[in-house]
Amino acid sequence: MKAIYVLIVAFSLVTVPTAQGYSLEGSFLNIDNEDLNYSLFDGNVLLIDATASWCTACDTQLQNLNKVYDSVDSRVTIVTLSIDKNDDIPKVAELKTRFDSQWIFALDSGLDFLDQFEVAVLPTLFLFNEDGSIFKKWEGVTTPTIILDAINEHFIVPFDAAFNTNPGAEVGSLFEDLFANTFFRMVGLMFIVIFVYLKISPSKPTK
Template sequence: MIKKTIILALSICLSTLTFAQELSKVPSITVKQLDGTAVDISTIKNDGKPIIINFWATWCSPCKKELNNISELYDEWVEETGVKIIAVSIDDSRSSSRVKPYIDGSGWDFDILLDENSDLKRAMGVTSPPFTFLIDGEGNIVYKHVGYSEGDEDELYEKVLELVK
């Protein structure tokens, strides 16, 4: 009897914990915008439409490849789904001054944030860049992806489409 109760209690615990975990939100961490102003990333909204948060760096080749590929499709994506892409640079002070020239030189239209000492990277459990999060209209993290291979953007966009269906 006692054993059963313990097992039951523990499983309730675990299930609620898992449930809570499924509701993972973007943590409240302050990062910088390109104009030097601070912003709490958890307050960024997109009118109930999905947000993609992508961690990248100017020294990370696959990251740049991914964002360059998405950049070509971005207009289309925005038109069809209203998705917003936030590209969070984890460049530290060695290379953070290279971020703006790089994005302009590449013609990106993403929102850019700087995470110079990796505070947000740590808080979101990012292992290594590139690392992508998909956030639904309520601010829940619904999908994550590490690394980039040519064609991965198709899978990401399918997930975006599922959200706006």
């Protein structure tokens, strides 16, 4: 009976993930004039840099984001988003070229982002969970170390805050994928159940 009880408890720990909607709603216009939905980033940590082409302080933030970008991998997406309705694609594209930035630059063309989040200061950074829910917001220029420290909260193997290095990130991503897999967890729990069963089952007397 003890073994059966252990088996029931073990399988109760295996949860099957349910589909949920992406919290960040709406779309943006990238510099290739493509209207894209924010749900495109479902499953990634998303860093949105709310900016404007005329913002001089935002230039410093872009330099900082270059360092952040060099320190993270594909689990993190960065979007520099102009929230100024007077900005256009050429102005935003010029920013990307001037700072030689490799991430997404875009326009909040339909004001979908501003409809959901208040931006009182430029630049303002928003950090979103993998499900699109916000968990950090910084107003004004923010250092790369502060940004990376917040991102590191989400990963088994943290990114190296020394910049330009990211040791073990691929290994960390592999382990995250394994532990998130229901089948993998079930197999692991089965081994635990068998081990416990063998330990608590009375051994047969030898003749």
